[in-house]
Amino acid sequence: MHRGLRIPEVVELICGEAKFSTLVALAQTCQALQPPALSVLWRxxxxxxxxxxxxxxxxxxxxxxxxxxxxxxxxxxxxxxxxxxxxxxxxxxxxxxxxxxxxxxxxxxxxxxxxxxxxxxxxxxxxxxxxxxxxxxxxxxxxxLRSIVVSMHGSEAIRASLLPSLTTFHPKLTHVEFDTLIADRPMIYDAIYSAICSWNHLEKLKFGALNLPAMLHLARLPNLKYLQLSRFPSDSATIREFQAKVASTGAIFAALRELYAPRVFHLSIEVPTVTEDWQTLNTVLARKSSRTLTRLSLNEEFSHSHDFIDALERMLTTESIQPLLSCPNLVELSVGTAYGIDLDDAFLKQLALALPRLQKLDLSPGCQSARYVPQVTLGGLVPLAQHCPNLAVLAIVMTPPTSIRTRKKSPGAVSATRPSPTSMSSSPPYRSPRRWHRSYPRSSPICGSSPCGKR
Structure with a gap:
């Protein structure tokens, strides 16, 4: 027998590629290969x-x-x-x-x-x-046991009673997921908060919400890579994911400042309103993870209570997202607000120079941005074509030259994706510049849409 076949891990990898019938035959006919074959059959x-x-x-x-x-x-x-x-x-x-x-x-x-x-x-x-x-x-x-997914739907007393035994008998759990969307279950939530604070090896956690002690405990864990929480009250400081989604109100910054920066490489943040917290948050992220952050999504939580009266005051300014330009390894950046972003060509040029690795840029408008016409022109896209050769997806608010002069027409959202088919739209007013077409010859049609996404 080849000496490589005497290594159980190697044989198990080989068995992992075999068909079910082959594994059964191996287990029945070869004593040396029986353990790895059975391991794959039953694992x-x-x-x-x-x-x-x-x-x-x-x-x-x-x-x-x-x-x-x-x-x-x-x-x-x-x-x-x-x-x-x-x-x-x-x-x-x-x-x-x-x-x-x-x-x-x-x-x-x-x-x-x-x-x-x-x-x-x-x-x-x-x-x-x-x-x-x-x-x-x-x-x-x-x-x-290292990974567990448990439903918390059912008797509150029965479900909550499981948690102390999990922390006692399974202190080294790394992946934990609790299914619950019921907010009014204090016994279960308190038991889960206590359990979370007892686990020091967590790498992944999915749950409904966190209190501040649990959130701060997770923020100090060096191995935590993924944290996802479902919806939560807007006044609670809650982390939703380090690798995927993070929701934030005021106290979130204390937790983010304590994060082990090398672990943070993919964040999606959702906040109830656009405030000065956005700039603070972006500054913290840039300071802690400027070299490791590769994917970032910032989204304002839409509320029907939003009105159009103070739309200009509640727009996100370019100064609020300026700190993110110090994260040169970003490949995906998505910023979505109900009232849009006050963009112009000069800021797009700064962004293109600062983030040359971008593959996806989504600065599209929200449903409340119709009262404001942004100042991005087709010429503002040229720096992106020059300095971001890997850019494959672009969603941004633009306005025709006549709209910029008169400030009367509503903006349109321009969305471009680079993969096939090999066609380009030439319908006015969105005529693609030749430089853009040469840089992105396989772009699919560039299309205009209203701020609410209606084409």
Whole structure:
């Protein structure tokens, strides 16, 4: 046998490319290749049925129920000797997704299993169950668990009671996701906040909202790469993602200042209103992550209470996003506000010179920006063509020359994407400059749209 085949990790990688039938044949015919073949066969399970069918055939039967899935039923009591084959294969299970087995099956397994947990080597568990099955989570997992997805929909007392045991028996969890969109569940939220503050190895967390102590705890974790939260009250300081989405009000800056900057490379920030906080936020981001930040999305949370009266006062100024020009590695920049951005050709030139690696630039208008006509001309796009050769997606507010002079016409949003087809729109008033066409010969049609996105 080749010496490379004596390395279990190498053999398992090879087995990972094999077909199911090939793995079965390897496990049955070659003793040396049996462990890696079985590891690949059993590592990801979305149902307990394959394991249950390893129990003696006289122990169980499948029961057909009209208009319902086939149901497994035990014919007799489960003896300790019945578990031999199940335990042999269960050690290979690394990931399990609960798929709705009947609660009496879990009860029988829990009472008869000679040695728990059933999956001693499991590393990921998805547990979205009803209250009748939820308590049996401890039946399955051992101390090697590193990733868990748990539904918090159900009995508040039952769900909240799980959290202390997770922190006690699984202190090294790295990936945690809690399904809940119900704000009025203080027992669950308090238990989750406490649990989060006990985990020091988190790399990924998805949840509904965070209080300030939990947020600050996460901000100090050196390995945290991804944090996503669903909607939250506008007066709560909440991080939504470091790698994806972050929502911010005043107290967020304290947390961002404590972030380990090298870990921050992809942020999406949503705030309720455009205020001076935008400039403060951009300054903090530029100071902490100027060399590592590659993707940034800033979006104002739309509110129907917004009016048109103070639209000019509430527009985002170029000074507010000026600090981001000190992040030369940005490849994607998206800034969206309800009232648009007060752009001009001079700022676009600064941006093109400062961010030469841009692949996507989205400075498109919001639905409340119709009262203001920006001053970006077609000539303002030339620096982007000159200095941003990789720019593939552009969404920006422009206005025809006549509109700039009269300030009467509504602006249009110009969106350009560089991939095929190889065509260019020449309809007035958006005639593409020759320099742009030479730089981006494969651009798809450039089209005008209203501030609200209606073409």
């Amino acid at each position: 990801d399970q979305s149902d307990l049925m394959p394991l249950l069918k390893c129990l003696p055939s006289d122990l169980w039967e499948l029961e057909e129920v009209e208009n319902r899935p086939t149901r497994l039923r035990f014919r007799r009591a489960i003896a300790p000797s019945d578990w031999t084959r199940v335990i042999f294969y269960a050690v290979y299970v690394k990931s399990f997704v609960e798929s709705g087995l009947w609660p009496e099956i879990y009860a029988a397994l829990s009472l008869s299993l000679p040695k728990s947990p059933l999956f001693p080597n499991i590393r990921h568990l998805t547990w979205r169950t009803g209250d009748d099955v939820f308590p049996y989570i401890r039946l399955l997992v051992g101390d090697k």
